[in-house]
Amino acid sequence: MDLNTLWFLLLGTLLAGYAVLDGFDLGVGILHPLAQNDHDRRVFFNSIGPIWDGNEVWLVTFGGALFAAFPEAYATVFSGFYIPFMLLLCALIFRAVSIEFRSKTRSRAWRAAWDYTFFLSSLTATLLFGVAVGNSILGVPLNERGVFTGTFIGLLRPYPLFLGFFTVAMFAMHGSLYLNLKIPHGELHNRMKDWIWHTWGTFLVLYILATIYTLVTIRHAIPNFENAPWSVLIVLANILAIANIPRATYRNRPGQAFLSSCVSIIALVALFGIALWPNLVTASNHPENSLNIYRAASSEKTLRIMMTIACIGIPLVLTYTSIVYWTFRRRVVIEKNSY
Amino acid sequence: MNFDIVLLSRLQFALTIMFHYLFPPLTIGMGVVLVYLEAMYLWTKEPIYENAARFWTQIYAATFAMGVATGIVMEFQFGTNWATYSRFVGDVFGSALAAEGIFAFFLESGFLSLLVFGWDRIGPKFHFFATLMVSLGSIFSSVWIVVANSWQQTPAGHHIVQMVRDGKPWFIDGQPVMRAEIVDFWKLVFNPSSAERLVHTLIGAFLMGAFFIMSISAYYLLKRRHEDFARRSFTGALLFATVFSLAQLASGHSNARMVANYQPAKLAAFEGHFKTGPADLNLFGLPNVETQTVDHQIALPGMLSFLVHDDLKAPVLGLDKIQRDYWPPIRAAFTTYHLMVGIGMYFIGLTLFASFLRVRGILFKQRALLAVFVGSVAFAVLANELGWASAEIGRQPWVVHPGVLRDGLGNILFDSAGYVQYRMDEGLLTSRAISESINSGQVLSSIFMFGLIYSLLFAVWVFVLNHKIHVGPEPAHFPSETTTENLLTALTGRSGHDETKEKL
Numbered sequence: 001m002d003l004n005t006l007w008f009l010l011l012g013t014l015l016a017g018y019a020v021l022d023g024f025d026l027g028v029g030i031l032h033p034l035a036q037n038d039h040d041r042r043v044f045f046n047s048i049g050p051i052w053d054g055n056e057v058w059l060v061t062f063g064g065a066l067f068a069a070f071p072e073a074y075a076t077v078f079s080g081f082y083i084p085f086m087l088l089l090c091a092l093i094f095r096a097v098s099i100e101f102r103s104k105t106r107s108r109a110w111r112a113a114w115d116y117t118f119f120l121s122s123l124t125a126t127l128l129f130g131v132a133v134g135n136s137i138l139g140v141p142l143n144e145r146g147v148f149t150g151t152f153i154g155l156l157r158p159y160p161l162f163l164g165f166f167t168v169a170m171f172a173m174h175g176s177l178y179l180n181l182k183i184p185h186g187e188l189h190n191r192m193k194d195w196i197w198h199t200w201g202t203f204l205v206l207y208i209l210a211t212i213y214t215l216v217t218i219r220h221a222i223p224n225f226e227n228a229p230w231s232v233l234i235v236l237a238n239i240l241a242i243a244n245i246p247r248a249t250y251r252n253r254p255g256q257a258f259l260s261s262c263v264s265i266i267a268l269v270a271l272f273g274i275a276l277w278p279n280l281v282t283a284s285n286h287p288e289n290s291l292n293i294y295r296a297a298s299s300e301k302t303l304r305i306m307m308t309i310a311c312i313g314i315p316l317v318l319t320y321t322s323i324v325y326w327t328f329r330r331r332v333v334i335e336k337n338s339y
Numbered sequence: 340m341n342f343d344i345v346l347l348s349r350l351q352f353a354l355t356i357m358f359h360y361l362f363p364p365l366t367i368g369m370g371v372v373l374v375y376l377e378a379m380y381l382w383t384k385e386p387i388y389e390n391a392a393r394f395w396t397q398i399y400a401a402t403f404a405m406g407v408a409t410g411i412v413m414e415f416q417f418g419t420n421w422a423t424y425s426r427f428v429g430d431v432f433g434s435a436l437a438a439e440g441i442f443a444f445f446l447e448s449g450f451l452s453l454l455v456f457g458w459d460r461i462g463p464k465f466h467f468f469a470t471l472m473v474s475l476g477s478i479f480s481s482v483w484i485v486v487a488n489s490w491q492q493t494p495a496g497h498h499i500v501q502m503v504r505d506g507k508p509w510f511i512d513g514q515p516v517m518r519a520e521i522v523d524f525w526k527l528v529f530n531p532s533s534a535e536r537l538v539h540t541l542i543g544a545f546l547m548g549a550f551f552i553m554s555i556s557a558y559y560l561l562k563r564r565h566e567d568f569a570r571r572s573f574t575g576a577l578l579f580a581t582v583f584s585l586a587q588l589a590s591g592h593s594n595a596r597m598v599a600n601y602q603p604a605k606l607a608a609f610e611g612h613f614k615t616g617p618a619d620l621n622l623f624g625l626p627n628v629e630t631q632t633v634d635h636q637i638a639l640p641g642m643l644s645f646l647v648h649d650d651l652k653a654p655v656l657g658l659d660k661i662q663r664d665y666w667p668p669i670r671a672a673f674t675t676y677h678l679m680v681g682i683g684m685y686f687i688g689l690t691l692f693a694s695f696l697r698v699r700g701i702l703f704k705q706r707a708l709l710a711v712f713v714g715s716v717a718f719a720v721l722a723n724e725l726g727w728a729s730a731e732i733g734r735q736p737w738v739v740h741p742g743v744l745r746d747g748l749g750n751i752l753f754d755s756a757g758y759v760q761y762r763m764d765e766g767l768l769t770s771r772a773i774s775e776s777i778n779s780g781q782v783l784s785s786i787f788m789f790g791l792i793y794s795l796l797f798a799v800w801v802f803v804l805n806h807k808i809h810v811g812p813e814p815a816h817f818p819s820e821t822t823t824e825n826l827l828t829a830l831t832g833r834s835g836h837d838e839t840k841e842k843l
Contacts, residue, residue, distance in 0.1 A: 050452030053407060057448050061440035063414050068437035071429020078418025078425075079774035085419050086785045093408045093792060097799065100404035104803045144511055147422075148776045295504055298430040299520040306434055313441030320449035320472075327453060327460060335459065 003303040004293040007069040008277070010310060014065060016269040018058035019129075020174075020262045025052045027175015029095065029122020030168060032115060034195060040188050041115055043332050045099060045339045047182035050328045052099060054321060056092070068306050072146050072296035073280035080140065080148025081132065084155065088128045095121035103339045123168065130167030134160025137218055137275055139282030142289045146281070146296075159217055166206045173199040174265065177245065177258040184331045196249050196257075207242065214275075220282075221275035231274050238267035345770050347782040348420040354786065355412050357724055358793045362406035364723045367481060367541065368548015369399050370474030373454075375575065377467040391568055392470075393458065394812035395552070400455045401803050405796065407448070412789070420782065424738055424772035430520045431497050431527060432487055439483035447476030478541065485540050489533035491739050492730070493601045494519070496526030499764050517764075519739075535597050536730075539590045542583050543723045546686065549580035550712075550719035555808055557712040560703055565811050570703060573712075577697060581690040587683055592646060598733075599647045602740060603656040603751070603759060604665060605733035608672035610643055610655075618643035618655035626673045631658070656751070662758045667735045675729035682722040689715065741766030 025048045035041040048055075067074040078085055094117050102114035138159055141150045176192060176199040183189045214221075225231050241264040248257035276282070280296050283289035297303065373392055380388035414436060417425050425433070453461060453469035461469070490496075501508050501515040509516045521527060553576045559569035599606045611626035611633040612618050620642030624633035641651035648655070658666060689711070696702040703709070734740050744752040744760040752760045 050456045053404075053451060054445065054448040056407075056411075057440065057444045060411060060414060060444055061437070063418075064433070064437035064440035067414075067418065067425065067429055068433035071425055071433050074418050074429060074433070075422035075425040075774075078415060079420070079422035079776050082419050082774075082777050082781050082785075085415055086781075086788060089412050089415060090788060090792060092411055093796070096404055096408035097796060100401060101799055101803055104401070105806055145516075145775070298433070302430045302434060302521045305521060305524050306437060309434075309438050309441060313438075313445075317441065317445040320445055324449045324452050327457060338456070 003300060003307060004297050006307065007065075007297070007303055008273070008280075008293050010307075011062065011065055011069065012269060012273045014058055014062040016266045018055070018062055019265050019269055021055035021058055022052070023171045023174045023265055024048070024178035024258075025055050025175075026122045026126045027171040027173070028179060029118050029175075030126065030172045031175050031179065031195070031199075032119045032122070034191070035188070038111065039334070041111075042103060042334055042338065043183055043188065044179070045102060045118075046332045046334060047179055049099070049339045051324060053096075054324060056096075065306070065310075069298055069303060070280055070291075070293070070296040071298060073291050076142065076146050076148055076281050076291060076296075080150070081135075081155065083152045084128055084132065088125060091121040091124040091128070095125065099339065126168050126171050127164040130164035131155065131160040133167070133272060134163035136281070137163075137214070137221065137272070139220075139284035139290070141285040142281065142283040142291070144289055146289065146291050149285075159213065162213060163210065166210045169199070169203045169206045170265065170268075173203040173245075174258075174261045175199075177249075177254070177261045180249070180254045181258055182332050184333070193249070197246070200245055200249075204242065218275065224274050224277055228274060231271070234267050234270050234274075238264050238271070241267065344777070344779040344782060345773050347779055347786065348773055349769065351420065351782060351786045351789065352416060353728075354793070355409065355416060355789055356727070358789075358797075359406065359409040359413055360724060360727060361720060362402050362409065363477065363481065364540075364544035364547040365402050365551055366399060366406055367474075367477045367544035368546070369395060369402070369551065370470075370477050370548075371545060372548055372552060372576070372579075373399060373470050374467075374474050377463070377470050381463060381467055387568065387571065389463075390812050391572060394568075394807075396455060396458075397807050398804060400451070401800060401807070403447075403451060405800050408796070409793070420774055420777065421738070421772050422774035422776070424767065427518050427767055427772070428491075428739060430518060431490060431494075434521065434524075435483050435487035435490070435527075439480055439487075443476050443480035443483060446479065447473055450476065481540060481544070482537060485537045486528050486530075486533045488730075489536050490527060490530050491737075492536075492734055493530050493532040494739055494742065494765055495530035496521060496523040496528075498522050531601055532594075532597055535590070535594050539587070539594050539726070542587045542590055543726055545583045546580060546587065547716075547719040547723055549576040549583065550686075550716045552576040553580065553712050554714070554716035557709040558808070559811065561706060561709050561713065568812050573703075574697060577690065577693055580686070581694045584683070584686040584690045588687060591680065591683060596647055599655065601743070602733065603743065604658065604661045604667060605672070606647075607656060607658045607661065608667040608669050608733055609676040609729065611669065611673045612643065612655060612657045614659050615657040616654050617641055617652050618647075618657075620646065621673075621677070623677075624673075626669050628669050656759070660753065660757060660759050662756075665736060665761070667733050672729055672733045675725045675732060679722050679725040679729060682718045682725070685718065686715075686722075736768055736770065737766050738769040738772045739765070739767040 028044055028048050032041065032044055035044045063074070066077075098114040098118040098121065102111055102118065105111075134157070135155050138157065140148055140155070143149050173196075176196045179192050180189070180196060183192055241260040244260040245257050245264075248254075248260060278292045278294075279290045280293060281291040283291075298306075373395055376388050376392040376395070379385070380392060417432075417436075450469040450472040453466065454473050457466055457469060497519045499517055499519055502518055503509060504516075553573055556569040556573035556576065559565045560573065595606065595609075598609070606612070610618065611621055611624060613626075613631040619636075619638035619640050621633055622637045622639065624636040624638070626632075627634050644653045644655055645651045647653070658669070693702055693708065693712070696705060696708070741761040741763060742765055744762055746752055754760050
């Protein structure tokens with residue numbers, strides 16, 4: 001396996017890490033309107049309070065790693081998707097600020113305004129991620145230099161939009177399973193348990209539709225799956241994980257249900273990677289303009305240096321992340337340092 | 340639309356970086372103070388230190404959140420607006436940013452949660468460790484950012500080569516496609532300006548933290564509230580500010596010498612030095628590009644020559660030796676630089692005077708001086724902003740400043756017209772660095788978006804800070820924890836019983 005492949009895998013890992021971790025954060029935001037009074041809303045905020053910031057770092061590091069390992073892809077995607085990225089930045093800024101500042105004063109109007117902001121920004125960010133994935137799978141027009149030659153409206157095609165809604169459903173389900181682990185026992189917790197059935201049901205319907213839609217429209221990805229027969233195992237893991245969510249919830253094993261949701265998200269990111277391979281940005285107009293893992297890459301020396309940095313950094317990152325998740329493992333208790 | 344897209348993108352970058360840069364220096368500076376307070380608490384066990392640390396943590400967290408929220412914009416912007424630059428330097432510059440993500444951001448964000456939410460969940464020693472890690476994380480972050488930016492100023496450790504596509508050298512329309520690639524990673528990290536600039540940046544951040552704390556403490560002293568807390572905070576921060584104001588002078592001096600050596604056009608612009616020869620140090624003036632003189636000049640004769648070459652008569656390279664196309668904007672560079680230096684001198688005078696009064700034990704009776712300290716934090720913010728602005732304006736018209744050609748003895752080489760020769764292949768002009776796929780309408784609308792969001796954010800941040808400062812720290816002798824918790828439990832209608840159950 002060469003360094004370019006290794007970096008493709010590493011970026012996939014960062015993306016999967018981000019989707020699993022910030023996925024439930026964003027899901028909590030999408031489900032936020034379900035909380036009916038101030039105490040419940042604070043429980044929602046504090047369920048992700050100590051960890052959302054660290055989760056978002058996975059996205060920042062994904063961006064940095066893409067820049068360092070595949071600068072051509074970074075430049076093409078970020079400049080080509082100018083308006084979507086500006087909207088994403090807007091959503092992420094408002095989201096961060098709404099979490100941080102919402103409970104800083106007692107004013108009801110202040111809190112209500114930040115509650116809406118939190119919901120809308122979480123929804124927008126999630127939708128945009130899904131649309132981005134859809135566009136990556138379909139490909140976008142690129143010129144010989146690898147510069148995006150399409151338009152913003154051209155990105156809003158039915159398939160990417162559909163994947164946007166699918167991602168919203170997926171993160172909403174993921175968020176509800178997370179909340180099921182974090183909400184203290186009581187009325188809100190019972191309500192959330194009921195909600196899992198709705199979020200899971202919606203996700204399942206959209207999952208089936210997305211699978212059919214993909215198989216029908218994305219013909220160019222099929223050879224990749226034929227060349228990698230082991231990818232059947234990923235599909236199988238995905239289906240089993242999705243099926244295990246209602247089973248585990250029914251048997252009152254919230255941890256297992258949440259882990260199943262994590263597995264299913266990781267499997268979906270893996271399938272996305274296989275569909276994309278070996279391209280980072282597929283040129284829909286001239287396939288020979290596609291930015292694959294060799295054309296878009298930094299020099300071999302840089303890839304090796306970055307790999308050293310990653311090998312030193314990743315164990316450290318996993319250590320801090322475990323410490324933080326362990327410290328805040330219990331269900332939410334609202335106290336004086338809470339949001 | 341007729342707006343120049345390069346100008347608009349520069350405007351957007353200036354707006355977003357200057358807004359972002361209100362917060363990181365403050366968190367870097369306050370982080371050190373938090374580490375100090377918690378160390379003192381561990382050592383002395385005096386609750387006043389813990390209360391002080393808890394109070395500053397709230398302000399720290401609000402500021403940190405602003406830094407994080409506005410920081411993501413910076414990372415994205417290289418790709419959105421400066422894609423051609425990103426393609427050219429990604430191999431080199433991207434590595435520094437990725438290293439920042441892995442080494443700094445995870446450290447900061449992970450331990451920040453323990454710092455903010457961990458007070459009653461983890462022991463004081465572990466809490467101190469978390470605070471130390473957050474503080475270190477924010478310093479690591481500044482290290483990688485300053486390294487990346489210094490590489491733009493004094494590039495090293497790389498070479499410019501033609502890109503390879505599908506195993507063959509890559510040409511488009513017969514033109515080779517070139518980019519920078521790493522040759523020596525450590526030479527890149529320790530490029531000629533990174534250490535000097537990092538020291539200067541960190542001291543600037545420490546000063547901002549110290550002046551921020553002195554401002555709030557002075558406010559409490561004037562209002563006669565939390566006086567014990569305020570006196571201690573003020574004294575600690577004053578000591579800190581005095582030492583670092585003086586250190587900044589030394590660091591600034593050695594930075595100026597470094598700039599004179601590697602970026603002669605920048606130093607000439609800073610000082611409005613048009614004609615090569617012995618150079619005066621301008622204390623005041625307005626450079627006039629038309630007449631190539633400094634109007635309303637007040638200057639120390641020969642002083643710049645002395646500072647750069649230890650000789651009052653030594654010639655300093657002037658703008659006449661720089662091709663006109665490669666002049667930085669002279670007025671902007673001169674003004675930002677001189678205001679920064681002026682503020683630095685003001686800090687030295689102010690902190691020395693206040694320290695003298697503190698030693699005499701009469702500082703806290705000087706209400707007018709305390710009022711000056713309440714306002715002086717604005718100058719600290721300004722000095723940090725101006726420092727970055729002058730460094731970046733002075734680098735123009737380059738986004739990657741090329742090295743100066745020298746002979747074997749290190750003397751600068753001039754071309755036949757008498758101009759300084761640059762290693763042209765190494766540099767990249769800002770005007771050539773812009774994204775190819777964006778238009779000025781898009782950039783204009785994103786500038787409006789950021790302008791609007793940032794005004795709102797700033798108002799929110801000031802509002803929250805004002806609220807926190809108004810509430811103030813908890814009195815030291817008050818058994819705060821139990822009371823507040825009981826109150827909160829009552830308010831939230833939850834009994835301690837639930838919590839015990841959770842622990843089981």
